[in-house]
Amino acid sequence: MQDTLIHPLVPVPSSSLRIPREPSGFLAGDECPLYFSLVVPTYNESKNVHAIVHLLTGLLDEAMPGNYELIIVDDDSPDQTWKIAQEMTPDYPALRVMRRQYERGLSTAVIRGWQVAEGQVLGVIDGDLQHPPEVLLKLLDAIQRGADLAVASRHVEGGGVSDWGFTRRFLSRGAQLLGLIILPNVVGRVSDPMSGYFMVRRSAIAERDLNPKGYKILLEVLGRGEVEQVAEVGYVFQERQEGESKVTWKQYVDYLHHLARLRSRGRVARLKKRLKVPLTRFAQFGLVGLSGVFVDMVIFYLLSDPMTLGLGLTRSKILAAEAAIINNFLWNDTWTFRDISSKQKGWKQRLKRFLKFNTICLMGLILNVLILNILFNVLGINRYLANLIAIALVTFWNFWINLKLSWRVTQVK
Numbered sequence: 001m002q003d004t005l006i007h008p009l010v011p012v013p014s015s016s017l018r019i020p021r022e023p024s025g026f027l028a029g030d031e032c033p034l035y036f037s038l039v040v041p042t043y044n045e046s047k048n049v050h051a052i053v054h055l056l057t058g059l060l061d062e063a064m065p066g067n068y069e070l071i072i073v074d075d076d077s078p079d080q081t082w083k084i085a086q087e088m089t090p091d092y093p094a095l096r097v098m099r100r101q102y103e104r105g106l107s108t109a110v111i112r113g114w115q116v117a118e119g120q121v122l123g124v125i126d127g128d129l130q131h132p133p134e135v136l137l138k139l140l141d142a143i144q145r146g147a148d149l150a151v152a153s154r155h156v157e158g159g160g161v162s163d164w165g166f167t168r169r170f171l172s173r174g175a176q177l178l179g180l181i182i183l184p185n186v187v188g189r190v191s192d193p194m195s196g197y198f199m200v201r202r203s204a205i206a207e208r209d210l211n212p213k214g215y216k217i218l219l220e221v222l223g224r225g226e227v228e229q230v231a232e233v234g235y236v237f238q239e240r241q242e243g244e245s246k247v248t249w250k251q252y253v254d255y256l257h258h259l260a261r262l263r264s265r266g267r268v269a270r271l272k273k274r275l276k277v278p279l280t281r282f283a284q285f286g287l288v289g290l291s292g293v294f295v296d297m298v299i300f301y302l303l304s305d306p307m308t309l310g311l312g313l314t315r316s317k318i319l320a321a322e323a324a325i326i327n328n329f330l331w332n333d334t335w336t337f338r339d340i341s342s343k344q345k346g347w348k349q350r351l352k353r354f355l356k357f358n359t360i361c362l363m364g365l366i367l368n369v370l371i372l373n374i375l376f377n378v379l380g381i382n383r384y385l386a387n388l389i390a391i392a393l394v395t396f397w398n399f400w401i402n403l404k405l406s407w408r409v410t411q412v413k
């Protein structure tokens, strides 16, 4: 008997982007997990969704009846792709549909789909029929023969693009070359790192903190997963017949951002751990400090220069330094430590923070003079180098003490 009820939407996980080691249904007591879960990310694919579901289920029903699922992850498409897909569920029992309303982006859509997946092998394919469905069986075959990751590639035997102009080929290859330079041991592992058509064993990416940016989910899998054996299968990237591509210049920026993030992943994390210093915050603090130098200089000029006000040197310097301190405080309070200051609202609290900051910075100034004297007069270090070292040390002091005292997170019960 065919059930005719429309299946409810799959709830969107709100947790971090981690894929569980065991599928949730399996943990809940299902005797045997599915073999394969295929995610189809969609955005405005109303004209393609029927065909893609029909083709994929046709293939998979033959290859592994009852042992797979298809998960459409739609980002609340204005053309209601999710709704059309949901209305197909009575006819396609392997189909599940997720509608994301509060999150966007191709890569995270894929991960959200994998998070709810029941399969041991997790796959992804575009929803616009540009990825030929038949290749799926070859990819599955490669996994069955032992690969951890099987990628459909435009750049191996049997692969290609149908009708791309010079500019598009150039951009695509340029992006790949850049990836090879920035992240050789990730991007260099496959011939087509831009592919969005692949499958991977759950065990290779389970329990990893995934953090992708933009379009290229494969980079994330290669960069953070534990992928040993990689297989590639050639395919020809088809021209779109319906709907349109969502690629804009933003995807190129995201791609660079993603590469940079993957590259710095291990190194920055290790450094942070070793130093026990909130590096990002420190960098922000340093930047604010730099802006303070400008403020100091400008005010100092306005007050002391004979062409302007012509005030005395010391008086000018004190006022200029104070202006810089106020400048730095405002930036630090609204930017560097915004997470903390937003929890301690009210002008009284703010004034308190400011007075502490001011005091600590003045102490820093005294420290600065002291260190400079020791380095220059006692140790005989070149005066400018000595000043540079003094500034660095005092910046660190200012940061550390302010972090502990001015922007301390006070636990109020």
Ligand code: GDD
Pocket (backbone or CB within 6 Å): 040, 041, 042, 043, 044, 045, 073, 074, 075, 104, 105, 106, 109, 125, 126, 127, 128, 130, 194, 195, 196, 197, 215, 237, 244, 245, 246, 247
């Ligand atoms: N859920 C969701 N959210 N889906 C999205 C989003 C999004 O923000 N953006 C795009 N998609 C879906 C599209 O609906 C389509 O099914 C698929 O992701 C690919 O998007 P396209 O915009 O058609 O991309 P493309 O054809 O230019 O680029 C593809 O080219 C590569 C070349 O091999 C990408 O899909 C790559 O993954 C692919 O490998």
Ligand code: MN
Pocket (backbone or CB within 6 Å): 126, 128, 130, 240, 245
């Ligand atoms: Mn496409």
